[in-house]
Amino acid sequence: MATNLWTQSRQEDDLDTDEMIVNMGPQHPSTHGVLRIELRTDGEVVKAARPHIGYLHRCFEKHAENVDYPGVIPYTDRMDYVASMGNSLGYALAVEKLMGIEVSPYVQTIRVIMAELQRIASHCVAVGTYGMDIGAFTPFLHLLRDREKILDLFEWTCGARLLYNYNWVGGLSHDVPDGFVKACRQFLREFDRITHPELMDLLIGNKIFVKRTARVGVCPVDLAISYDLTGPNLRGSGLPRDLRKDEPYCGYERFDFQVCVGKGEFGPVGSCFDRNLVRALEMAESAKILHQAVDALEKMERADVKEKVPKRVKPAKGEVYSRSEAPRGQLGYYIVADGTAVNPYRVKVKSPCFTAMSVFHILSKGMYIADIIALIGSLDVVLGEIDR
Amino acid sequence: MDVVYRLLPESLPSWIAVALSAAIPAIILITLMALGPILYVYAERKISGFMQDRLGPMRVGPYGLLQTIADAIKLMFKEAIYPAGADKVLFILAPCLVVLGAFLPFVVIPFGKYLVTADLNVGIFYVTAVASLSTVGLIMAGWASNNKYALFGAMRSAAQIVSYEIPAVMALLTVVMIVGSLSLQDIVAVQAGGLQNWLLFRYFPLMPVAFLVFFTATLAECNRAPFDIPEAESELVAGFHTEYSGFFFAMFFLAEYTEMFVVSATASVLFLGGWQSPFPREWTAWFPIRLSPLWLVGKAWFLIFVHMWLRWTLPRLRVDQLMHVAWKVLLPISLTLVLVIGALVTWGPNRFPWDQLAGVVLSIGILAYLVLTAVAAWRSRARRIKETAEMAA
Numbered sequence: 203m204a205t206n207l208w209t210q211s212r213q214e215d216d217l218d219t220d221e222m223i224v225n226m227g228p229q230h231p232s233t234h235g236v237l238r239i240e241l242r243t244d245g246e247v248v249k250a251a252r253p254h255i256g257y258l259h260r261c262f263e264k265h266a267e268n269v270d271y272p273g274v275i276p277y278t279d280r281m282d283y284v285a286s287m288g289n290s291l292g293y294a295l296a297v298e299k300l301m302g303i304e305v306s307p308y309v310q311t312i313r314v315i316m317a318e319l320q321r322i323a324s325h326c327v328a329v330g331t332y333g334m335d336i337g338a339f340t341p342f343l344h345l346l347r348d349r350e351k352i353l354d355l356f357e358w359t360c361g362a363r364l365l366y367n368y369n370w371v372g373g374l375s376h377d378v379p380d381g382f383v384k385a386c387r388q389f390l391r392e393f394d395r396i397t398h399p400e401l402m403d404l405l406i407g408n409k410i411f412v413k414r415t416a417r418v419g420v421c422p423v424d425l426a427i428s429y430d431l432t433g434p435n436l437r438g439s440g441l442p443r444d445l446r447k448d449e450p451y452c453g454y455e456r457f458d459f460q461v462c463v464g465k466g467e468f469g470p471v472g473s474c475f476d477r478n479l480v481r482a483l484e485m486a487e488s489a490k491i492l493h494q495a496v497d498a499l500e501k502m503e504r505a506d507v508k509e510k511v512p513k514r515v516k517p518a519k520g521e522v523y524s525r526s527e528a529p530r531g532q533l534g535y536y537i538v539a540d541g542t543a544v545n546p547y548r549v550k551v552k553s554p555c556f557t558a559m560s561v562f563h564i565l566s567k568g569m570y571i572a573d574i575i576a577l578i579g580s581l582d583v584v585l586g587e588i589d590r
Numbered sequence: 591m592d593v594v595y596r597l598l599p600e601s602l603p604s605w606i607a608v609a610l611s612a613a614i615p616a617i618i619l620i621t622l623m624a625l626g627p628i629l630y631v632y633a634e635r636k637i638s639g640f641m642q643d644r645l646g647p648m649r650v651g652p653y654g655l656l657q658t659i660a661d662a663i664k665l666m667f668k669e670a671i672y673p674a675g676a677d678k679v680l681f682i683l684a685p686c687l688v689v690l691g692a693f694l695p696f697v698v699i700p701f702g703k704y705l706v707t708a709d710l711n712v713g714i715f716y717v718t719a720v721a722s723l724s725t726v727g728l729i730m731a732g733w734a735s736n737n738k739y740a741l742f743g744a745m746r747s748a749a750q751i752v753s754y755e756i757p758a759v760m761a762l763l764t765v766v767m768i769v770g771s772l773s774l775q776d777i778v779a780v781q782a783g784g785l786q787n788w789l790l791f792r793y794f795p796l797m798p799v800a801f802l803v804f805f806t807a808t809l810a811e812c813n814r815a816p817f818d819i820p821e822a823e824s825e826l827v828a829g830f831h832t833e834y835s836g837f838f839f840a841m842f843f844l845a846e847y848t849e850m851f852v853v854s855a856t857a858s859v860l861f862l863g864g865w866q867s868p869f870p871r872e873w874t875a876w877f878p879i880r881l882s883p884l885w886l887v888g889k890a891w892f893l894i895f896v897h898m899w900l901r902w903t904l905p906r907l908r909v910d911q912l913m914h915v916a917w918k919v920l921l922p923i924s925l926t927l928v929l930v931i932g933a934l935v936t937w938g939p940n941r942f943p944w945d946q947l948a949g950v951v952l953s954i955g956i957l958a959y960l961v962l963t964a965v966a967a968w969r970s971r972a973r974r975i976k977e978t979a980e981m982a983a
Contacts, residue, residue, distance in 0.1 A: 224738050231827060246742070246909055337815060337906025343642035396974070410816060410905045571742070572825050572908045 221249055224571075228257050232335045232575045235585030237559075241574065248574055251566040253559055255588050262590035266549035271297050271515035272371055274549065279365040281551065282587040284327050287320035287356075288528035289587075290369040295451055296524035296535035297371045300517045308505040309373055310453045315386065315495045316356070316368065317452070318488040322393070323352040324529035325434075325481045325488075328582040332478055333405045335579040336414050341405040348397045351389050358382070372510035383500050390489055390496070398486055406482050415475035416468035419565045419577040423472065429561040432554045433531025434484060435581060438464040438477030445527035457494050459487045474580035481582070516544050530554045530582055551590060555583040593704045615707045619696050627847035631658045634898050641902045665843075668836035673736055676833065680734035684727045685834065685841035691724030692848040699855050700775050702865050702882035713774040714766065717856055718759055721811070724845060725751045728820065728830050731842075735833040743829025746909060747820035751811055753916035758807035760924035761800045764931045765789055765860045778864035785868035790861040791949030792941055796931055798952075801861045803924045805893070808853035810916070812846065815901035819909055854893035855886060862889045868953075 221242045228236040236257035242250040262281060266274045278293045279286040291313055298305065305313075330345035353363045360368045360376045368375050405411055421431065426439040436443055442461040446454040462483040464476025519541030525534035531554025538548040558581040566574055595611035602610070632647070632655065639646025647654030672678055698713040700706040710716050725748060732744020768789060769777050781788050790801050810817035821829030831842045858864055865882035867874050907915065 222738065232825070246746075333905065337818070338904065339638070340642050340902050343644060347643055392978075404903070405905075408905060410907060413911060414905060414908055570908055570910065572819070572906075575825050 226574070232331075233578060234331065234583055237578070237583070237585055237588075239574070239578075241571070243571065246570050246572075248566060248569050248571060251563055251569075251574060253562050255556075255559065255585070258585045258589040260590065263549055263551065266546055268545060270544040271517070271546060274546065275370065276365065276367045279367060280586060281553070281590055282324075282528065282530060282533075282555070282584045283364060284584050285320050285324035285529040286364065286366050287316045287368060288324075288526070288530075288533060290366065291317055291452075292524070292526040292528060292533045293535055294369040294371050295526055296522055296537050297515065297517070299524045300520060300522040300537055300539060301371075301512070301515070303372045303510055303512070305373060305510055306505050307453060308499075308502050309507050309510075311495055311499045311502065312374060312378055312507070313369060313452050314454065314457070315378075315492060315499065316359075318491050318495065319352050319355060319386075321488045321529045322485050322492075323349045325485045326352075328529075328579075329401065329405065329478055329481050329485075332576075332579040332582075333411070335575045336411060338405060338408070338411065341401060344397065344400060344404070348389075348393060351392070355382070355385060355389065358385070370508070370511055371515055372508075372512055374507040377504070377507045378499075383496050386492065386496050390492055393489055394486075398482075398489070401482060401485075406479060412468050412475060414572075415478065415576060415580070416473055417470065418569070418573045419474045419580055420470045421472040421561060421565055422470075425561065425564065426472065429564075430557040431531070431561060432557065433527065433529070434480045435477055435531060435554075435558050437462060438480045438580075439472035440464050440466070440476075445525060445532055449525075451526055454491075456498070457491045459491050462487060474576050477580045477582070514544065517541070525552070528554060530584065530587070531558065553587045553590065555581075555585075555587045559583050559588055619707060620693060623693065623696055623848060623851070624844065626851055627844050628658045628662060630847045630850065630894060631661070631843070633895075634901075637895070637898050638902045641899075662840065665840035666837050670836040670838055671833075673833045675736040677734040677736070680730045681833075682838070684731035684734055685838045685845070687727030687730065688724040688845040689727075689841050689848075691721055691727060692845040692852060694720035694723065695852045695856070698774055699852070699859065699886075700778055700865060701886055702880065703775075705865075705883060706775060709773055709775045712772045714762060714772050714777070714856075714860070717774075717852075718755070718762070721849070721852065722751070722755065724849065727845075731834070732830040735830070737833050739826045739828075740830050740832045743820045743826050743832070746826075747813060747830060749909075750813070750817065750820060750912060750916075753913055754807040754810040754817075754920075757803050757916060757920035757924040758811065760921070760928050761804035761807065762860060764797065764800045764927050767928075767932055767935050768792055774859050774864070778859055778866060781863040782866050782871070784870040785863065785953050786946035786949040788861065788863045788868075788949060791945050791952065793931060793934060794942055794945050794948040794952075796927060796934075797861070799923065800927050800931075801857070803920050803927070804860065805857055805896075807916075807920060808857065809897060809900070810912070812849050812853055812897070814846075814850065814897050816904040816906050817912060818901075818906060819912060850894050850897055851890055854890035854897070857893055858886055858889035864889075 221244050224241040224243050225238065226241055227233040227238040233239065238254040238257065240252045240254065241248050260280070262277055265277055269277075275290050275293060278289040281289050326345040326349040330342035330349075333339075333341040356366060356368075357363045359378055359382065360366050362368075366375075421435070421439050423439040423441050426436050426441070431439065432443070440463050442463045444461040445451070446459075447461055462480045464471050464473075464480055466473070466476060468475060517539040519539060521536070521538040523534060523536045525532050527533075532552070533554055534552030536548075536550040536552070537546050540547040562577065562581065565577055569577065594614050595607060598607045598610060635657070636646040636654075647657035650656040650660045672681060695717045697707045698710050698716055700709065728747045728751075729744045732740045732742075732747070735741075765777060766772055769780050771777065777789070785791075790797055813820050819825075819829075821831065826832070831839060834842060863885075865886040867881070867885055
């Protein structure tokens with residue numbers, strides 16, 4: 203049969219060029235947990251991405267209705283398991299607000315120290331794994347080395363390395379051990395002198411890193427506000443909004459620190475680079491707060507950290523919304539008490555990671571597959587908190 | 591090959607002698623070079639460990655020396671799993687092709703004046719030709735796996751290797767033009783008499799640029815970071831070998847590390863004097879034996895160390911950025927080099943008058959820099975250990 207050149211070329215034109223559906227996750231090395239993303243790709247370019255969440259759903263809010271108020275705290279630890287201290291702090295603050303408990307400055311200072319140590323530890327993971335997503339393995343291990351030092355401090359204080367059950371309603375589970383201040387200072391010295399400069403040189407200042415992130419996943423500030431991004435994601439878009447400054451709790455107003463924002467040095471403001479730069483700079487600011495808090499703690503008289511812990515937590519009928527600045531953004535607790543039971547009538551969590559994930563499908567349009575990974579990492583989501 | 595042939599007793603029938611003279615060097619080379627990756631994997635893990643402030647393997651054997659051997663044994667005894675819907679023939683053939691592509695260049699790589707399996711007169715052409723075989727293997731692996739990530743990896747690797755082969759060959763062409771021969775032995779012979787005669791320093795500073803282009807391009811051809819997009823573990827799980835397990839996976843591993851040695855050895859032959867000693871002949875005349883294989887292997891290992899150094903320092907480039915580097919940066923540079931050096935070879939002098947001086951100064955400078963950096967790193971490490979101990983006390 204004689205081949206017809208005309209039909210042959212037509213046939214080539216009719217080559218199947220459908221878009222391909224690629225399933226990324228839930229078992230993928232860089233979706234930061236069990237996130238599943240359905241990608242519609244044309245070659246390497248992503249036409250649309252739809253995240254599927256819920257693989258880690260553990261009925262936190264329903265559980266919370268069935269245990270007493272202090273019993274919820276271990277559950278909160280398991281939400282954002284990378285930064286448990288921030289979760290339990292937020293919950294304790296909410297219940298204290300509901301019951302009108304004022305904790306002593308001693309407890310407040312320890313809470314600030316723990317929260318800021320946790321912020322550094324959490325950002326170590328966030329920035330470190332982000333480097334790994336981009337392909338740089340070494341900064342990740344350098345940062346995890348320093349996270350271990352923080353976890354050692356936590357373990358020394360309360361016995362746990364990941365899920366602490368430390369911030370109780372009205373107080374703390376344990377006082378800090380003798381010599382904690384000194385150990386904390388040693389960590390800070392190493393962090394200021396070695397880890398942080400190393401991070402800025404090796405990862406943030408790396409030319410390839412800048413090239414990979416500076417024009418990727420740009421989230422303008424109005425989009426960030428309309429999707430309720432909070433924390434480093436919002437500050438990366440250039441809006442200096444930080445609850446520690448705007449609505450100080452735990453006595454944050456006593457400490458001198460700056461709110462870091464993305465400035466868009468290498469591209470538009472709000473890129474993946476800006477979000478990570480904010481995290482990296484925030485680590486240094488946290489260290490600054492820690493220096494002051496540790497000095498303050500040293501001058502204070504030892505006090506009973508369980509002094510204000512109620513024997514029986516049974517708030518009067520009412521409802522409360524309280525929010526705090528967790529490492530990943532504003533973590534809000536809405537608690538309804540019916541006044542008759544020792545368990546909450548309703549607990550609702552406003553999770554910063556959930557709102558961060560909600561903007562994903564807009565930012566991911568038209569990206570390369572490699573940038574999808576970069577985007578997920580820069581939003582710094584923890585699936586435990588999204589799914590709860 | 592010729593040497594072995596001459597050493598065999600003359601009473602042997604000629605066809606047996608020919609067969610033996612081909613088989614003996616092949617067996618020796620393949621055995622030695624297949625053992626190499628065991629060493630490189632151990633080195634890689636130790637080097638990355640030290641760079642990342644940890645120890646690396648320590649458990650199996652003293653300082654973890656037997657770790658890779660244990661790993662190799664484990665991989666060999668693991669079950670090979672064939673994914674559902676895989677093209678089984680291609681699936682098995684792919685790692686074989688990749689290994690073939692990695693091992694065939696050894697035929698022409700000279701380890702000494704007589705230590706070469708075959709000194710083909712198209713030597714360097716042969717190396718570039720057979721090294722591309724592994725690309726075919728990678729594409730086959732990606733296609734046969736019936737996995738979208740593997741397919742992505744294969745497509746990326748094809749695009750990458752096709753792009754980077756061009757600057758690599760252009761850079762190599764400069765050497766061929768200067769020497770006037772494709773034979774690797776001829777290229778080594780030109781560089782005799784110490785490091786000031788290395789082709790790296792010819793037409794200073796043109797050839798150092800050619801070396802950098804060649805090194806970068808071959809780094810990309812090995813699929814090593816920062817050009818490891820075909821197997822980018824954070825993006826494509828494991829790229830083209832996502833679905834491979836057991837022995838077939840080990841073959842990909844073997845091929846990757848062997849390929850590293852091949853490109854490093856080729857770079858040493860082309861630019862760093864191959865098996866020639868870096869010292870003038872008079873300095874080493876008193877030494878009873880020639881250490882030519884050790885010189886080549888040492889130079890190649892240094893380049894492999896640089897490969898590893900880069901891998902554990904740099905993030906990965908994106909696909910389009912990778913293509914940008916190949917087509918918009920490396921290719922124009924290498925084309926210009928070909929033109930300029932071609933003109934120089936045709937009409938200009940054999941070498942610039944300052945070549946030898948620049949070579950000596952540059953090598954002493956690089957060596958001093960490396961030594962000083964190592965000393966500084968060592969001292970800062972010692973100081974840190976001391977300070978940590980003091981602070982803890």
